[in-house]
Amino acid sequence: xxxxxxxxxxxxxxVSAGSLMAQDEAAASAVTCADxxxxxxxxxxxxxxAAMCQSVYEKDGKMFAKASIEVVRVRGNRMxxxxxxxxxTMGDSRSVQLDSAWRAEIGGRSYRASDLMRGQxxxxxxxxxxxxxxxxxxxxxDEGDLVVxxxxxxxxxxxxxxxFLIGAVGGVIVxxxxxxxxxxxxxxxxxxIPVHLxxxxxxTLAVCFTNSAASFSVQLTSIxxxxxxxxxxxxxxWLVLNAMFGLRVSEEAEITGLxxxxxxxxxxxxxxxx
Numbered sequence: 001x002x003x004x005x006x007x008x009x010x011x012x013x014x015v016s017a018g019s020l021m022a023q024d025e026a027a028a029s030a031v032t033c034a035d036x037x038x039x040x041x042x043x044x045x046x047x048x049x050a051a052m053c054q055s056v057y058e059k060d061g062k063m064f065a066k067a068s069i070e071v072v073r074v075r076g077n078r079m080x081x082x083x084x085x086x087x088x089t090m091g092d093s094r095s096v097q098l099d100s101a102w103r104a105e106i107g108g109r110s111y112r113a114s115d116l117m118r119g120q121x122x123x124x125x126x127x128x129x130x131x132x133x134x135x136x137x138x139x140x141x142d143e144g145d146l147v148v149x150x151x152x153x154x155x156x157x158x159x160x161x162x163x164f165l166i167g168a169v170g171g172v173i174v175x176x177x178x179x180x181x182x183x184x185x186x187x188x189x190x191x192x193i194p195v196h197l198x199x200x201x202x203x204t205l206a207v208c209f210t211n212s213a214a215s216f217s218v219q220l221t222s223i224x225x226x227x228x229x230x231x232x233x234x235x236x237x238w239l240v241l242n243a244m245f246g247l248r249v250s251e252e253a254e255i256t257g258l259x260x261x262x263x264x265x266x267x268x269x270x271x272x273x274x
Contacts, residue, residue, distance in 0.1 A: 051085040064125040170199040
């Protein structure tokens, strides 16, 4: 009899303990975004950070808000993004400097910074004690996944910047190229060759002055490749048109002027003297 009583008491205690554990688990899972205790630093840097929180994730005793961001642009390893609020609005632009070895698991694929695209939406985790985030689709971040969020800084060029000098040199090229074409008897009435060809080549080379990742050899190679393609493709098109329709008007039409011979009117009657 006593043995039966002891077994019954043991079973009751086991049920009671299991019930208490279930209650504790339910209480833990019931943590909401409103329960997060954002640090003063985080709130000062981003007062509307609570509007980003979709749910709460706990890992190793630390609380994280799960949220979403949208990529604005990626330059090198710096990603600029805007936060997506749960009410459908968007926050201010921020940026993070990602390490060259940075990788993130997104949709079952490992992404590098250069793989991210404008407009791409990412799942992130935000710790409540500092202004940082981790990009991952996994169940919670590791400490090494967190990167510091920075203010988006837009640097405007000054008059002494390379951009001003690049534009000035391009303008000089155009000014001297126009009379050069006249002396070579090349008819370019809209100035396309000085502006788009000569100044365009200069602008392509000048990229090396503002982008440390560019090199003159690569830029020159690109110029040669594009030039060769355009020359060959244009020659084919012009030869076909010439064979089908002819490209040059008669000598009489040239002397009379295309405005009269083709359209039957004076383009500039104030200069015709008639």
